[in-house]
Amino acid sequence: MSRAEQKEKTRRAIINAAFQQLSADKSFASLSLREVAREAGIAPTSFYRHFSDMDELGLTLVDEAGLMLRQLMRQARQRIVHNRSVIQTSVETFMEFIMQHSNVFRLLLRERSGTSAAFRSAVAREIQHFCAELADYLRKENKSTAEMALIQAEAMVILVFHAGADALDASDEVRQRITTKTIQQLRWLAGGSKPPAV
Amino acid sequence: MSRAEQKEKTRRAIINAAFQQLSADKSFASLSLREVAREAGIAPTSFYRHFSDMDELGLTLVDEAGLMLRQLMRQARQRIVHNRSVIQTSVETFMEFIMQHSNVFRLLLRERSGTSAAFRSAVAREIQHFCAELADYLRKENKSTAEMALIQAEAMVILVFHAGADALDASDEVRQRITTKTIQQLRWLAGGSKPPAV
DNA sequence: ACATTGGGCGTACATTTGTAAGCTGAAAAT
DNA sequence: ATTTTCAGCTTACAAATGTACGCCCAATGT
Numbered sequence: 129m130s131r132a133e134q135k136e137k138t139r140r141a142i143i144n145a146a147f148q149q150l151s152a153d154k155s156f157a158s159l160s161l162r163e164v165a166r167e168a169g170i171a172p173t174s175f176y177r178h179f180s181d182m183d184e185l186g187l188t189l190v191d192e193a194g195l196m197l198r199q200l201m202r203q204a205r206q207r208i209v210h211n212r213s214v215i216q217t218s219v220e221t222f223m224e225f226i227m228q229h230s231n232v233f234r235l236l237l238r239e240r241s242g243t244s245a246a247f248r249s250a251v252a253r254e255i256q257h258f259c260a261e262l263a264d265y266l267r268k269e270n271k272s273t274a275e276m277a278l279i280q281a282e283a284m285v286i287l288v289f290h291a292g293a294d295a296l297d298a299s300d301e302v303r304q305r306i307t308t309k310t311i312q313q314l315r316w317l318a319g320g321s322k323p324p325a326v
Numbered sequence: 327m328s329r330a331e332q333k334e335k336t337r338r339a340i341i342n343a344a345f346q347q348l349s350a351d352k353s354f355a356s357l358s359l360r361e362v363a364r365e366a367g368i369a370p371t372s373f374y375r376h377f378s379d380m381d382e383l384g385l386t387l388v389d390e391a392g393l394m395l396r397q398l399m400r401q402a403r404q405r406i407v408h409n410r411s412v413i414q415t416s417v418e419t420f421m422e423f424i425m426q427h428s429n430v431f432r433l434l435l436r437e438r439s440g441t442s443a444a445f446r447s448a449v450a451r452e453i454q455h456f457c458a459e460l461a462d463y464l465r466k467e468n469k470s471t472a473e474m475a476l477i478q479a480e481a482m483v484i485l486v487f488h489a490g491a492d493a494l495d496a497s498d499e500v501r502q503r504i505t506t507k508t509i510q511q512l513r514w515l516a517g518g519s520k521p522p523a524v
Numbered sequence: 525a526c527a528t529t530g531g532g533c534g535t536a537c538a539t540t541t542g543t544a545a546g547c548t549g550a551a552a553a554t
Numbered sequence: 555a556t557t558t559t560c561a562g563c564t565t566a567c568a569a570a571t572g573t574a575c576g577c578c579c580a581a582t583g584t
Contacts, residue, residue, distance in 0.1 A: 129581095155441045317515065
């Protein structure tokens with residue numbers, strides 16, 4: 129195995145170890161360099177060969193999470209075309225998605241209002257991007273102004289994200305109720321700029 | 327000074343020390359028993375005379391935050407009577423409030439999706455209470471069903487809280503923009519159940 | 525063929541943490 | 555007046571953490 133390959137492999141091992149350890153009871157802040165190194169199967173000091181400190185690793189994780197969000201957006205769009213209600217399809221896709229990538233999602237949720245300014249702005253950037261894409265869609269669909277579409281999109285994203293946070297630790301049944309509730313909330317928002325086609 | 331008085335006094339000192347240390351860069355989880363004790367002006371081990379561990383202190387803080395929320399709700403209601411738009415008055419009151427009690431608010435925001443299950447449910451309970459009161463108000467005002475009123479109230483609270491989080495670290499000017507944006511979002515939500523009186 | 529590079533390791537150290545054990549002195553109870 | 559209680563202190567220790575330093579050796583460069 130080439131040296132570059134090997135290095136990339138350990139780097140992935142570190143990143144995966146970090147994601148692995150993120151859970152309902154463990155935030156990134158409560159992760160220690162040594163713990164991550166242990167899980168990745170390397171010596172603590174080897175960590176520095178890849179990241180200068182935990183913060184740098186954290187920002188990398190946020191970047192990865194951003195990629196996931198874009199992937200989610202694409203997936204939702206694909207399903208929309210040949211299906212029923214846009215809102216329902218989107219929320220359901222979102223819920224499926226976060227269940228599959230719960231740790232990624234948890235990271236975004238927590239660091240959005242976390243203790244590191246660098247993290248907060250990194251997460252804010254990813255979510256902004258997400259909102260902007262949604263706003264663009266809404267603007268075309270509803271022929272509203274760009275400003276209004278963005279405000280609307282932001283509200284929608286906040287509600288869906290929050291619903292996701294609740295859904296993460298809930299039973300299937302409760303999650304279904306949360307989904308229904310969220311759909312209702314989004315419809316009110318959508319109805320504000322356009323007569324509702326309930 | 328009586329013994330009971332003295333004890334209560336140091337207990338307050340501990341609680342205040344904890345709130346004091348909470349800031350944009352310091353979450354409750356990153357607070358150490360020793361730090362709090364230091365700030366409170368007592369020896370580390372004296373802490374145990376008042377709380378069995380940091381978690382117990384944390385739950386006390388959440389309770390205090392709950393009191394604040396109820397106080398906020400009363401304050402908003404008082405202002406509503408003799409003023410202009412209900413939504414505008416409420417959001418503005420909320421914004422004033424969180425600026426005055428930013429650390430209390432930050433605690434609620436963070437522990438809502440924090441790492442301790444006990445904290446999460448404690449915060450959830452306080453926010454539920456807040457939502458229920460608002461829902462009651464909405465139900466009477468709009469003659470909607472109790473269920474719909476609650477779903478609506480929850481959406482509103484989420485949006486306002488989130489706006490508060492953003493506003494905390496923003497400049498006065500940005501905060502004003504956030505306020506306007508939030509008012510717009512709430513109007514869409516309110517309009518869903520009743521024709522809007524913009 | 526030889527020299528350089530760099531990822532990974534082991535050792536080491538200063539800090540910080542939670543908390544156990546036991547003492548002290550003043551308030552409260554007898 | 556004597557005893558009991560108990561908030562607060564000092565001392566002590568084990569565990570965990572971040573990270574500096576230097577060695578090793580296989581992949582790479584010459």
